[in-house]
Amino acid sequence: MTDRPDPGDDLRGLLADCVHCGFCLSACPTYLLDAAEPDSPRGRIQLIGQIADAGTVTPVQAAHLDNCLGCLACMPACPSGVRYDRLIEHAREQVEEGHSRSRRERILRGFVFALFPHPARLRLIRPALWVYQRFLARLVSRLLPGVLRDMAALAPEVRNLRSGSLPALTPPTGPRRAVVGLVTGCVQRVFFPEVNRATAQVLAAEGCEVRVPRAQGCCGALSAHAGRTEEARRFARGLIEAFEDSGADIVVVNAAGCGATVKDYGHLLADDPEWADRATRFAAKVRDATEWLAELGPGAxxxxxxxxxxxxxxxxxxxxxxxxxxxxxxxxxxxxxxxxxxxxxxxxxxxxxxxxxxxxxxxxxxxxxxxxxxxxxxxxxxxxxxxxxxxxxxxxxxxxxxxxxxxxxxxxxxxGLADQPDAEGPFSAGRRSSSR
Ligand code: SF4
Ligand code: SF4
Incomplete structure (x- = not known):
């Protein structure tokens, strides 16, 4: 949470903030499903304490922590200001280092992290996914191994073979009000290029010059949320470097998970003397696209x-x-x-x-x-x-x-932009669809 003071990394202090009142329980999606205490924020905080005491992670503890979505719905619900985000971050690191996963899990995780944070690799599988979704899914999905079948079912729909990319610079359509850099994401840039185009279009219509540094890679969000902290730090350094010379006053992110991580770079790189200040300066410029547009005020x-x-x-x-x-x-x-x-x-x-x-x-x-x-x-x-x-x-x-x-x-x-070409998508401007 950006509006809460960073408590640092004192695990004991973070754990002690929880007074076990249970106000967070009804906000927690996994508790809502089964009402099981170890799948509640309070229960997980106790597990994290037990792991810290024992110095080991049992398979059952790992399962309950893995079952946490990391959605942070427990944080606004907590009257004691418990930093569950920092606690689960600790816990994920410990599970990652101290728990031996099943072969299926190792393969799946290995595949995900070898693919998702790498736009160039995602781009390579895009045509295959298009062919699969158009012609093969109905015929062969049952024949795929379980892991691949699950991934194929959840994969984004590839609307056409071209993924395209944004120009390095999109000028404002009227007088320039700001210079912004746009983080294009990994999955977003390859599978949802229309979202990035729409973002640039809206920003330009609102008077922003939009710069898209070519060298940008993954922001590290997936790695950070999975306890792969060193990997997340490597990605963070790369993204900061890619934007530092862009001349952007503000760095806009249009993927919520990425935005939350990038805003937290100061914490992620706090122990790196070479990068801590650069990370804090960079993070201070970061805005979600909606946050920035609201801050800028309407102009288009x-x-x-x-x-x-x-x-x-x-x-x-x-x-x-x-x-x-x-x-x-x-x-x-x-x-x-x-x-x-x-x-x-x-x-x-x-x-x-x-x-x-x-x-x-x-x-x-x-x-x-x-x-x-x-x-x-x-x-x-x-x-x-x-x-x-x-x-x-x-x-x-x-x-x-x-x-x-x-x-x-x-x-x-x-x-809703006047005097703009229609954005891609299921609706053309100004048309209400039939009632659903
Ligand atoms: S996390 Fe907060 S709301 Fe939940 S039990 Fe602890 S103190 Fe209470
Ligand atoms: S992060 Fe979400 S799933 Fe995890 S304990 Fe908090 S509310 Fe529950």
Missing amino acids: AKRPVELNVAYQDACHLRNGQGIVGQPRTLLNAVPGLELREVAEPGVCCGSAGIYNLLQPDTAARLGDRKAEQVRATGADVLATANPGCAMQIRQALRRSGSDIPVMHVMEVLAL
Whole structure:
């Protein structure tokens, strides 16, 4: 949480902050599902203490900690200000170092981390995924090994063979109000290039010169959330370096999970004398795209978008960055658009980075719950601000028989820009779809 003081790394002090009151229990998605104490924030904090005392991790302790989504919904619910984010970070590192995983888990994790943080490798599999989704999925999905079948089912839909890339510089469409750098993400840039295009389009329409450093790689979010801290630090140094000479006043991120990690670079690199100050300076410039647009204030001319739009908070935006009102304010400002709320907005959809790959059963239960709540809004489209959430909720909606499109908030905002080419996506501007 960016608005809480960083307590440092004193594990005992962090643990002692918890007074076991249980106010966090009802906010926790895994506790909501089964009401099991070891799958609650309070229970996990006790497990983390036990692990610290014993200096070892048992398989059962590892399972309950692995089952934590890292959604941080427990933090705003806690009256004692317990830094669960720091506690689970410690715990993930200990599990990663001290727990021997099954062969299946090792293969799956190895595959995920060899692929997902590497856009060049993701780009290589994109055509194969397009062919699989168009022609082979129905025929051969049953023949795939379980791990590959799960991954294929959760993979983003490849809309066309071209992934394209943003120009290194997009000029503002009117007078220049700011120079911003855009973090394009790994999965986002390869599988959701239309989201990055929409983001650049909206920023440019609002008077931003958008710079996209070519050398940028992964931000390290997946690694950081999985306890692979050294790997996360390597990625962080690379991203800072890529942006330092860009001349950007502000660095914009449009993926909530990435944004939460990048804003925390000062903590991640605090013990590195060469990088600590650079990391803190860089992190101070970082904004979520909706946060930055709200800060900048409206400038672009709008056109009507006659859509009912349900908005689902991404956990790393709502709980990780405290960004709740800004996306809603921006969507509400689009003429003709009716914003609808999804029930339990603070409850995770089950995506949580790569959680839906590693814990598919719990993730599917949370996804089904979320899909039902989205359908109950009667909205034409669901908007969210994270690629993982988009993939997870789209998949859950399909399982439920719904074809409600899922869009990034920036794609919806791009629909509402006057004097702009239509953004790619399931809707053209100004058209309300048939009622759902
Ligand atoms: S984490 Fe906070 S809300 Fe939960 S039991 Fe501990 S003190 Fe209470
Ligand atoms: S991070 Fe989310 S899943 Fe984990 S204990 Fe907190 S509320 Fe529960």
